[in-house]
Amino acid sequence: MESKNRSILLVSRPKGMPIQDNFKLIEEPLPSIRDGEVLVETIYLSVDPYMRGRMRGIKTYTSPYNLNEVLTGGVVGRIVESKNKRFEIGDIIEGRLGWSDYSVSNGRNIRKVNPNLAPITTALGVVGMPGLTAYFGLLDIGKPKSGETVVVSGAAGAVGTVVGQIAKNKGCRVIGIAGSEEKNEYLEKELGFDATINYKEENLREALKDKCPDGVDIYFDNVGGVVTDHVMYRLNFQARIIVCGQISEYNSEEQAVGPRVQRFLLNCSALMKAFIVSDYSERFSEGYQYLGDWVQQGKLKYRENIIEGLENAPNAFIGLFKGENIGKQLVRVKAE
């Protein structure tokens, strides 16, 4: 074990796109633990778009990050010291912990991960928060029926890839919207999406007409903005719009303006429902079970992109907003 503990602080609130200077790496002595606590050695850190919202300093569904405090997010780690009888040294856990080499937990914000069921990285992706987000959003709000058309924006991301595959497993026609040919090739050839649209290259209105000849029954929205505007013209009667993320706007300081959606919704008695995965916290075990089973059965494929080193976590985070990643973006802090 090291004798020092490195951590990453948020030292200023991003204006627009986050930059390196918003973050700072510090070194402190290794923390000690009290009765009931464990010391966790970070193996993987997760970077997720929702964190941008917490950097804003405005209270929304999650409390904002405080300045000059250690950032927190999804972590997979190893118990290296335990004064909590539920955890033993060597256990692999997942939870919301600090962007640090080592974190202290009282055991309530972490869960054990079985490394024999699936690679432990999946606890931050396909069988973790992004997987649950896809699972509950699509199934509980979208209620997909076989034969329906499902459109997913941000389709190549950690959530979008799972949404599309679950929808395929439910017998839907699935159209993914993403920003590169490489992503779209992956979605169609490896994940079995029926069609894809490159929003940076194609005329969205025409492409949607072409690829959704029967209209859109479910729109799982990770991005918002202009992409979403165009989907509105293709909604079917009783369409369901799942508002999961609006990554196209997260770096904007101003209130975004666009075509009002209400008339589109009225034209087809549509539903638009926003959610955050914690709305379903009482059903997480159900979600983990299904997602884990589907991964084992080969019904849910995934891709991970891993950057090495705690010091590169800010870079990995910034990369989310450049559309660089396919699947889940992780940071490896320590060897497994």
Next chain:
Amino acid sequence: MESKNRSILLVSRPKGMPIQDNFKLIEEPLPSIRDGEVLVETIYLSVDPYMRGRMRGIKTYTSPYNLNEVLTGGVVGRIVESKNKRFEIGDIIEGRLGWSDYSVSNGRNIRKVNPNLAPITTALGVVGMPGLTAYFGLLDIGKPKSGETVVVSGAAGAVGTVVGQIAKNKGCRVIGIAGSEEKNEYLEKELGFDATINYKEENLREALKDKCPDGVDIYFDNVGGVVTDHVMYRLNFQARIIVCGQISEYNSEEQAVGPRVQRFLLNCSALMKAFIVSDYSERFSEGYQYLGDWVQQGKLKYRENIIEGLENAPNAFIGLFKGENIGKQLVRVKAE
């Protein structure tokens, strides 16, 4: 019975606010009926905001009105000839029929109204389509719980007045938004709304903060536009927005633009659901039953504004968009 039948045609599609020249009164011979049909003498005509959408000539949830055809809408009338064994001469009926002195029906688009239970005008208002709209939108989508705050826009209209009273009956705190002191006085003093806002006179943002100190749990939206923009800032966690109408935009030829709603919805896991009353057609009898009982029990008050003469129906319709009416706007074509 007259020997002539007057009717009102739509002869041109309104651009912006409808005008007299969009309509034309014609005279034709009295229609004759065949086996299975009835001849209905129109007593009251209903003018409703949704009709503006059908004048647009674009297919939405209802088919558009054709030019140079008789307009259709809600009618309460009397059977004056019958070759249908379900109806007798003298029966009072309600249905979607022509803007005419007399209409022919095959009996499938009309229902009998019992004139002993309530004034027959209510079959077009509080115990008719507007009442059902309020009933299903508020109860099925909004699911109000006692103690919650309900905001209604277009609060003094045929739908809004019923929404507010049902919400009060469910134990909610009800705030109505309307456009005159006369309307707001009626809502507060006669219908028991807890508070009202005059959107033409007050600073909406401040007034909403002041009158909804605990935020907004349910927003029943009849108007859209700027009024709705301001409500978005006051939504509570798991708020429900019922998109019933967008009367502020019905006369606009251009796609309305405004603050994007998705971020507001995401901040509180909110639901936005649009609907049209016919989505609930299988449950209409339930709705009529409850609404009728509440009227008889004095739990649901209503006001009607009646204009005399078929020839004035276009004026009555145009008046809807000038915010002139309190409660239900009707046209009396014939004495009861």
